[in-house]
Amino acid sequence: MAAGGLILLSLTTACGAGGEDEGGTAKSTPTKVAATAAGVVAPAKVEVIAGLTGCKAKIRTEADELREGVCHTKRGDYLITTFPAEKYKLTWLDAAAVYGGEYLVGTRWVVSAEPAVLERLRPRLGGSIQKLRGVGPTAPGTS
Template sequence: MPAAPAAGVVAPAKVEVIAGPAGCRADIRTEAEELREGVCRTREGDFPITTFPEERLEETWLEPARVHGGTHLVGMRRVVSAKPAMPQPLRAKLGGEIRRPSGIGPRPAAS
């Protein structure tokens, strides 16, 4: 899926900057050299926002995230993880690409 055309957040942005257009205030839960993560709490649900100082660290983080599946809104050096219905409205505000990793392991047989 191509990236959204225009968005209000210029990347790379801090967790707190991304949280604003997402409609929440992020509570920072991880502050490390390789990433910074905060949790946004909204009526639609809670979701983590993770930022990275380098693009390669974002890709390193996304690779094992495939195991867990889920839905991610991926932008330059940032990932917003959310419920399947949430990324499209967030994408309109933040820009980025929606990724739905399928996980690893055996796939169920087609019925």
Template sequence: MYRPARRPLGVAGVAVAAALLLAGCDSGSGGNEEKTSASTSAAPTAEPETLEALGKAVGCEGAPKEAGKTLDFRQGVCKSADGAQYVLLTFDTDDGQRGWLDTAQLYGGVYLVGKRWVLSADPRSAMEAARAELGGTIEDPDAKTN
């Protein structure tokens, strides 16, 4: 029987896993692959945000702690005064952002997506509130589409 070689997780895989763990996201899909459902919202910001600007917009206490930097994105984590935990990412390219999202959504989770930035929050209501401040679209790969 053929068994494909296992590849170790690369930097992007580790970043995805860390983002999902820090955000408290779980797949909840039981292995079922479903299409991504994006909710309608305000238009995303025209310019890419910085981790610091994203953190300030969602009410983080202090600057986000940088949790990783690759050639194409920066990742930070922070906690707001009301106890919400955020994973914040900024991307250098649109393609890099879409590639990261496509990979991350294989593991489940819900993301607020703007122009070259993504965030996730626990609890989800904090992320939905952040949309009022930042714009963007909430992408939920576990949402059922008709």
């Protein structure tokens, strides 16, 4: 997990506008790089993903298989879940499929929220919105 933060830090500081000063020595000016453009969101810590969305997450679950943090914002509430390995994310998604719903999914992370909130977060985080069906009867005309 710490590696994701280190990658983010190193890419943010290393991907600057390079050039040379008057003495011909290479110089680097740190610039902010969009997380999705640099591909540094995944795998990341809950705190990194929350920071990219302008939130300071409150950690609610800390386990070997996953970490979860809750964000409460004016634009909506959401849950950020990160996993130490992709297999844990896939298992989590299989379990979540029972409930249905839409999720923003990246490499080793998932964001759970209302669809409108997911749409607002996707440009900042990347990933893809996955719709899970759920189990049980559906209302007429909603298949």
